[in-house]
Amino acid sequence: xxxxxxxxxxxxxxxxxxxxxxxxxxxxxxxxxxxxxxxxxxxxxxxxxxxxxxxxxxxxxxxxxxxxxxxxxxxxxxxxxxxxxxxxxxxxxxxxxxxxxxxxxxxxxxxxxxxxxxxxxxxxxxxxxxxxxxxxxxxxxxxxxxxxxxxxxxxxxxxxxxxxxxxxxxxxxxxxxxxxxxxxxxxxxxxxxxxxxxxxxxxxxxxxxxxxxxxxxxxxxxxxxxxxxxxxxxxxxxxxxxxxxxxxxxxxxxxxxxxxxxxxxxxxxxxxxxxxxxxxx
Amino acid sequence: xxxxxxxxxxxxxxxxxxxxxxxxxxxxxxxxxxxxxxxxxxxxxxxxxxxxxxxxxxxxxxxxxxxxxxxxxxxxxxxxxxxxxxxxxxxxxxxxxxxxxxxxxxxxxxxxxxxxxxxxxxxxxxxxxxxxxxxxxxxxxxxxxxxxxxxxxxxxxxxxxxxxxxxxxxxxxxxxxxxxxxxxxxxxxxxxxxxxxxxxxxxxxxxxxxxxxxxxxxxxxxxxxxxxxxxxxxxxxxxxxxxxxxxxxxxxxxxxxxxxxxxxxxxxxxxxxxxxxxxxxxxxxxxxxxxxxxxxxx
Numbered sequence: 001x002x003x004x005x006x007x008x009x010x011x012x013x014x015x016x017x018x019x020x021x022x023x024x025x026x027x028x029x030x031x032x033x034x035x036x037x038x039x040x041x042x043x044x045x046x047x048x049x050x051x052x053x054x055x056x057x058x059x060x061x062x063x064x065x066x067x068x069x070x071x072x073x074x075x076x077x078x079x080x081x082x083x084x085x086x087x088x089x090x091x092x093x094x095x096x097x098x099x100x101x102x103x104x105x106x107x108x109x110x111x112x113x114x115x116x117x118x119x120x121x122x123x124x125x126x127x128x129x130x131x132x133x134x135x136x137x138x139x140x141x142x143x144x145x146x147x148x149x150x151x152x153x154x155x156x157x158x159x160x161x162x163x164x165x166x167x168x169x170x171x172x173x174x175x176x177x178x179x180x181x182x183x184x185x186x187x188x189x190x191x192x193x194x195x196x197x198x199x200x201x202x203x204x205x206x207x208x209x210x211x212x213x214x215x216x217x218x219x220x221x222x223x224x225x226x227x228x229x230x231x232x233x234x235x236x237x238x239x240x241x242x243x244x245x246x247x248x249x250x251x252x253x254x255x256x257x258x259x260x261x262x263x264x265x266x267x268x269x270x271x272x273x274x275x276x277x278x279x280x281x
Numbered sequence: 282x283x284x285x286x287x288x289x290x291x292x293x294x295x296x297x298x299x300x301x302x303x304x305x306x307x308x309x310x311x312x313x314x315x316x317x318x319x320x321x322x323x324x325x326x327x328x329x330x331x332x333x334x335x336x337x338x339x340x341x342x343x344x345x346x347x348x349x350x351x352x353x354x355x356x357x358x359x360x361x362x363x364x365x366x367x368x369x370x371x372x373x374x375x376x377x378x379x380x381x382x383x384x385x386x387x388x389x390x391x392x393x394x395x396x397x398x399x400x401x402x403x404x405x406x407x408x409x410x411x412x413x414x415x416x417x418x419x420x421x422x423x424x425x426x427x428x429x430x431x432x433x434x435x436x437x438x439x440x441x442x443x444x445x446x447x448x449x450x451x452x453x454x455x456x457x458x459x460x461x462x463x464x465x466x467x468x469x470x471x472x473x474x475x476x477x478x479x480x481x482x483x484x485x486x487x488x489x490x491x492x493x494x495x496x497x498x499x500x501x502x503x504x505x506x507x508x509x510x511x512x513x514x515x516x517x518x519x520x521x522x523x524x525x526x527x528x529x530x531x532x533x534x535x536x537x538x539x540x541x542x543x544x545x546x547x548x549x550x551x552x553x554x555x556x557x558x559x560x561x562x563x564x565x566x567x568x569x570x571x572x573x574x575x576x577x578x579x
Contacts, residue, residue: 008473011370015378018370022447023390025440029397029405036408083300090297107567108305114494114563115311115556116501118528122552123311125535126318149304177290206398209503209528213535233400237504240404255404259397266396270389 030259037256040249046257050219062254065235067221071137072211072231073204076144077152077197083145084152085193089182091153092160093168106157113150118209120147125213138225140215147210148200155199159192160185191272198269202262208233232258312556319550322543331550337514344547346554351516352431352524356506357499359435359520364442365492371443372450377462377476395444403508406437411509414521423521431517431524434510438502442495449494449570453487454480456577487573490566497562501555503528527551 048061095102124143133139163185171181186193208231216228217238232254239251322331322344334345375384415428457480465475481488511523512533531548538545 004471004474008471011473011476012378015370015374018367019374019379019387022367022371022394022443023387025443026390026394026397028409029394029401029440032405032409033401083304086293086297087301087304090294090301094294094297103571105301105305107564107571108308110567111560111563112305112308114497114501114559115308116498116503116528116559118501118503118531119311119315119552119556119559122531122535122549123314126314126549146307149307153304177286179290179293180286182293202396206400208398208400209532212532233398233504236400236404237508240407240508252404252408255401259401262396262398262401263393266393270392 030263033252033255033259036249037252037254037259040246040253041256042253045250045253049221062230062232062235062250062257064219064221065230065232065254066257068137068215068218068229069205069232071222071229072140072144072215073201075137075141076148076204077200079141079145080148080152080200081193081197084149084156084196085186087149087153088156088160089186091157093178093182093185106154109150109153109157113154116209117147117207118212120144121210121213124210128214134226135214135216135228136226137215137222137229139213140211140229140231141225143210143214144204144207147207148204151200151203152196155196156189156193159189159196162192163188191275195269195272198265198272202265202269205265206233206258206262208237232261308560312553312560315549315553315556319546319553322546322550325543335516339541339544339547342543344543346527346551348514348516349525349527349530349551350554352510353500353526353528355431355517355520355524356434356438356510356526357496359432360438360442360499361492361496363435363439364446364495367439368443368446369450369488372447372454373476373480375447376451376454377472377480391444391447394440395448399441399502399505400508402437402441403505406433406505406509410436419521423519426521427511427523429509429511429523430521431510432520434506434524434526435520437505437509438499441502441505442498445498446491446495449491450484450488453484453491453570453573456487456573457483486569490569490573493562493566497559497566500562501528501559503532507532527555531555 044059045061046066047063048059049064050062051058051060091102091105095105120143124139124146127133127142128135128139167188168181168185171184172178176184211231211234215231215234217230217234218228219230220227222229236251236254236258239247239254242248242251325342326344331344331346332350333347334343335347336343336345337348375387379387410433411428413428414430414433415426418432419426419428419430461479461483462475465479466472470478506526507529510526510529512525512529513523514525514530515522517524531551534544534548538548
């Protein structure tokens, strides 16, 4: 009898320890980045593009990478939405959502979601070579769009499934076509679409491997789709591999900028998800 | 007016069908495209040679993938060994033991962790894990280590896959009916006995699915691993040896791949290898998970 109680206690303690460790790793990571990055943080970092000699420790900032990341993540999210919303609607409203075919399609998108970004990068590179494109903003947007489509489709799919079936039936029974019904449902899921946007944007802004081959790198803010663009993760990566201490420090500061951006996005989407499901039974 | 509405419906339906087919076919197009570009290297060297020889000298036309495959396996294995027990215990705690209030506090942190980009994990690895291994762990076991090792890669990866494993096992545990717990507890079993003998047994297929998904995620992770595991094209013999996983190989060499004959083909073959393995792993675990979910629904 004693042994059983002891075992119970032992595993309970073990579980709490594991949980503290797993949840604590978040603080450890963010803490480390803040601790190392904050001393190198200054206004120049986020308001200036790299000046001459930036990479040997002279003046400048990473505005080029911040803007480049925004362009690529924003462009990919918009392009991804244009494709994903119709796909999610088609799976749920034209295919009735529960058929074998619909589930197979869902699984295909799940599998696409699992494909690593370096493979998307390599594939994006093949597309660009095929069409004779150079590493550019456009190439980066295409590769990242491929990466975020599965995220968007699966999130929107989940969101659409929360809309009560009665609502669709009511629309149909009033003589609406399926497309008109879809419009009714779309209005219902507006907050859900916003959540999907944030999720996809967050993923897109942090990804390196897919843009490594496709977006190139540049010290200037791109002014057209055909110019190469810098991204934040890549800027962090390059600065970190520099032997100059000042440049490494800026790498930490850049990591801090990216962390803050991503944390804001995640917290926003968490809050939205909570809000969205609050009214559901 | 009536006709126009029907036409609109028809038109939109066709348009959506096309978009759906196009986006899903990306899966096939990636496979075919990578295979097509790997043909030159596969013609030159038989598959068995590519996978089992360890000499990597692109300039001499020697492409042995063995060290990279071993590098990938080492890093993945270490990360799973670290992450699985921790995540299993965490998921069990969150689901079976924690009071609702604590559960509500904990879940967002798991999500926050999953939102952190890979490159940040890499920076953290360089700033925190590398010195930790170099100064505090390695000296107890080996004479010298720079810290850049498969162990560092494994640790960083383990933390990266925490949220994935925890969230999937949590989902799986949620599919187990409460009646089972009540029955076991009413027979006089302690909470832990119920968890171990009823819950864990029932959840086993789901846990395996989570494990396989986690392996495939760890397999394909590029930048974080690249930053911490040393990138030395030799087969690692201990956890303190540097390794060179496949994704890092692709990422590190894309710049020069077009200037050396067969090099691009070899790298595309590496991508194909990753793609096929991860595709299979994902399919297997998704089928298991989908079955569990259907069982719950019925």
